[in-house]
Amino acid sequence: xxxxxxxxxxxxxxxxxxxxxxxxxxxxxxxxxxxxxxxxxxxxxxxxxxxxxxxxxxxxxxxxxxxxxxxxxxxxxxxxxxxxxxxxxxxxxxxxxxxxxxxxxxxxxxxxxxxxxxxxxxxxxxxxxxxxxxxxxxxxxxxxxxxxxxxxxxxxxxxxxxxxxxxxxxxxxxxxxxxxxxxxxxxxxxxxxxxxxxxxxxxxxxxxxxxxxxxxxxxxxxxxxxxxxxxxxxxxxxxxxxxxxxxxxxxxxxxxxxxxxxxxxxxxxxxxxxxxxxxxxxxxxxxxxxxxxxxxx
Amino acid sequence: xxxxxxxxxxxxxxxxxxxxxxxxxxxxxxxxxxxxxxxxxxxxxxxxxxxxxxxxxxxxxxxxxxxxxxxxxxxxxxxxxxxxxxxxxxxxxxxxxxxxxxxxxxxxxxxxxxxxxxxxxxxxxxxxxxxxxxxxxxxxxxxxxxxxxxxxxxxxxxxxxxxxxxxxxxxxxxxxxxxxxxxxxxxxxxxxxxxxxxxxxxxxxxxxxxxxxxxxxxxxxxxxxxxxxxxxxxxxxxxxxxxxxxxxxxxxxxxxxxxxxxxxxxxxxxxxxxxxxxxxxxxxxxxxxxxxxxxxxxxxxxxxxxxxxxxxxxxxxxxxxxxxxx
Numbered sequence: 001x002x003x004x005x006x007x008x009x010x011x012x013x014x015x016x017x018x019x020x021x022x023x024x025x026x027x028x029x030x031x032x033x034x035x036x037x038x039x040x041x042x043x044x045x046x047x048x049x050x051x052x053x054x055x056x057x058x059x060x061x062x063x064x065x066x067x068x069x070x071x072x073x074x075x076x077x078x079x080x081x082x083x084x085x086x087x088x089x090x091x092x093x094x095x096x097x098x099x100x101x102x103x104x105x106x107x108x109x110x111x112x113x114x115x116x117x118x119x120x121x122x123x124x125x126x127x128x129x130x131x132x133x134x135x136x137x138x139x140x141x142x143x144x145x146x147x148x149x150x151x152x153x154x155x156x157x158x159x160x161x162x163x164x165x166x167x168x169x170x171x172x173x174x175x176x177x178x179x180x181x182x183x184x185x186x187x188x189x190x191x192x193x194x195x196x197x198x199x200x201x202x203x204x205x206x207x208x209x210x211x212x213x214x215x216x217x218x219x220x221x222x223x224x225x226x227x228x229x230x231x232x233x234x235x236x237x238x239x240x241x242x243x244x245x246x247x248x249x250x251x252x253x254x255x256x257x258x259x260x261x262x263x264x265x266x267x268x269x270x271x272x273x274x275x276x277x278x279x280x281x282x283x284x285x286x287x288x289x290x291x292x293x294x295x296x297x
Numbered sequence: 298x299x300x301x302x303x304x305x306x307x308x309x310x311x312x313x314x315x316x317x318x319x320x321x322x323x324x325x326x327x328x329x330x331x332x333x334x335x336x337x338x339x340x341x342x343x344x345x346x347x348x349x350x351x352x353x354x355x356x357x358x359x360x361x362x363x364x365x366x367x368x369x370x371x372x373x374x375x376x377x378x379x380x381x382x383x384x385x386x387x388x389x390x391x392x393x394x395x396x397x398x399x400x401x402x403x404x405x406x407x408x409x410x411x412x413x414x415x416x417x418x419x420x421x422x423x424x425x426x427x428x429x430x431x432x433x434x435x436x437x438x439x440x441x442x443x444x445x446x447x448x449x450x451x452x453x454x455x456x457x458x459x460x461x462x463x464x465x466x467x468x469x470x471x472x473x474x475x476x477x478x479x480x481x482x483x484x485x486x487x488x489x490x491x492x493x494x495x496x497x498x499x500x501x502x503x504x505x506x507x508x509x510x511x512x513x514x515x516x517x518x519x520x521x522x523x524x525x526x527x528x529x530x531x532x533x534x535x536x537x538x539x540x541x542x543x544x545x546x547x548x549x550x551x552x553x554x555x556x557x558x559x560x561x562x563x564x565x566x567x568x569x570x571x572x573x574x575x576x577x578x579x580x581x582x583x584x585x586x587x588x589x590x591x592x593x594x595x596x597x598x599x600x601x602x603x604x605x606x607x608x609x610x611x612x613x614x615x616x617x618x619x620x621x622x623x
Contacts, residue, residue: 025424029417037405121401125463128365128397129418130390136418295367 026131030143034109040147043105044154050101051093051159058082058089059166077256085172086163087182090189091259093159094152094196098252099232102151106200107224109147110207113140114290116217118297133291137208141283144204145197152197156189178261188258195255199271202248202278203228209286215297245270248278316340317471317502318347318364322373325359333359335526336373341504341519346497348513348534349506351523357506358398360523361475365395378470391421394469396477400460404449408440408459411448415463422467434462439488453480461489465496472496473504478512490516545578547590548599558593562586578602 034040054076062083076095081088114137117123126136163169172185180188207224214220231247234240244250251274254267318341325334334356341347351357362368364375366383375382380389402411412431416422422430435444438458443451451459457480464472474493478486493516497503507513513520514534521531530537545564549555555574556567563579564586579586587600 025417029414033403033406033414120403121399122403124362124365124367124397125395125401125415126418127367127386128390128393128395129415130366130386130420131418132387132420292369294369295362 026135027139027142030139031146034143034147035150040109043108044151047097047101047105047151047155048158050097051089051155051162054079054093054096055082055089055159055162055166077253078259081173082163082167084168085185086165086167086169087160087172087185087189089163089167090156090159091192091256093155094192094255095253097155098196098199098255099249100228102148102155102196103200103203103228103249104225105151106144106148106204107207107228108221110144110204111211111221111224112217113144113208114211115214115220116211118215118295119217121297123297124295127295134287137212137287137290140211141204141208141286144208145201148200148204149194149197152193152200156193160189174261175256175259176261180261192255192258195258195268195271196252198275199252199255200275202275202282205279205282205286206248209282209289212286212290212293246274248274250274316376317343317345318375318377318504320360320364320373320375323360323363323370323375324372325356325363325368326371332526334363334370337523337526337528339521339528339531341502343502344497344500345519346493346503346505346517348517348520349504349523350510350513350520351506351508353508355523356526357523358475361395361397361473361504361506365393365397365473366390367397387420391419391467392470393473394464394467394471395473395475396457396460396464397473397475399476399479400456400463402448402451402456402459404447406448407445408448408451408455408462409435409444411459412463412466416466419467430466434465437465437492438462454482454485457481458485461492469501471502471504475506476508477505478507478509486512543578543602544575545583545586546599546601546603547574547597548572549574549590549595549597551595554593555590555595555597558590558595559586562589572598575603 058079076092078088078091078095082092114123117126127133131139169182171179171181173179203224206227207220210223210227211217211220214223228249231249235244235247235249251267251271254271257264257267318339320337320339323334323337323339324332326332337356337360339360349357349360359368363370364377364382366386366389369383377385377389378392382389402408403414406414409431412434413427416427416431417424432441432444435441438461440455440458440462443455448456448459457477461474461477464474472493477493478489481489490512493503493505505513505517517534519532520534520537522529522537545559547555547559550572552569552572552574556569559567559574559576562585563581564576565579567574567576583600583602587597590597590600
């Protein structure tokens, strides 16, 4: 066989001439397509509004010098500290959105990832382009994780802005009672935002798997958000404590441990391990399902 | 590009004996037991405009999806451009432009951005030439002016054109067009037909599925007919149509007398309908038949043989009309 024959197939097809960087091109296209959707922007808008609502409510309630919740200790974590330091609004907002708003937004994006394309029929054209099933799935997962990060940062930045406008800023008191500088506080806030974003990785993988099971984007989104609500409810039932450590949301609020001095790592590590486990299990399931699936939509 | 042109004659020589699509006993049984495609042996010669014909539900789209690697065959093999599918999707599909079961677009993106999106999914597409190739594809289907409009505002015909443009983003060796004139007005259909002829004259093999017989007849050099998941026939269109013989048609104000004379002259299956008398032409020279009519005093307004259409051939082959298979 001559060299020319080896480089081309029997019918003269060039094999493997593609640039290894093309996957980035697909990823960029995917990111642009996702973040230009009106729906994505609306979700981010809702998330940005939560800290504004919390900040304004706290400001109004404490106008007369009284403490938040009448000193009863109700509401999300850190809420009583906001009046002393606006930076605490970041922690409060993340604690308030993590149980439902953030994962719901992620569930919508992840659930729609494959099923939405199948529903619109665009999936078949991406695959004959040919995007490649594994590459498309990885691109979709990377985009969903990018959305987790962006969504968390939107909450954090909105909270920081509102906090700075409505309340004083300065050195913070940690949960352990020690003082840290404002700069270090900002660093902790960023770290907490990253941990919160990472907390959503497991749900993103679950949503992507659900998305490969159906050709209806709406059904996949509803199923993913439904699973989220179910797990959140089951996590509150004491009799189920034996299986609760395996719920993806079980260690979510452990991010507060980053505000201890020294930082208490146990819950944080368990959370990240659990997210990695979910990503591995449901990522593999999604891959097995999607690469073997007949595309009939 | 120099390299490509240097290997061109070599490729062309190989393609003579290489078919562009070749399936052997290709079978698809869906979950639930429905046999959609049953032992298909299809051969599409390089450089042909191949009409893939059959009623709705006859297995055309399932076959196309198997050829494009979207559906795994239950048994049998499919080779496209000489490579097995779906295993070689990555190598084969960049050389194939496809329009499958109508266009599918992102309604929230403009027509131009839809093409950019599909082009960036192609691993062999050069991002540096992307915008010029997108512009050229839009121009080719007459959508340059509407390229900046959101795709959800497109009419069905415009969507169909944009789908075609996506298939034309790169020079292709094979175009698979499933019902490409669906939703187009007569002018649009004519444009698509001339586009198909133009592409074919550049050497692109065109695989065109349709349920419109006259469309296939107008543009295709070869055709295959499917019915109920099985291949009924395949071959050159001229041969297929020749398989069904034309009919002798005599138009006359004296149909009864004409029918008697025609039978005498050896015309079989004579049918009288108003002033038209039709029958299977005899072996002898038709001029003699005409002379016999005139000699017998039959006043003849029209005399001739109506060429058999592909539809006649289809009916002759399947023994049925062109209805949806149950």
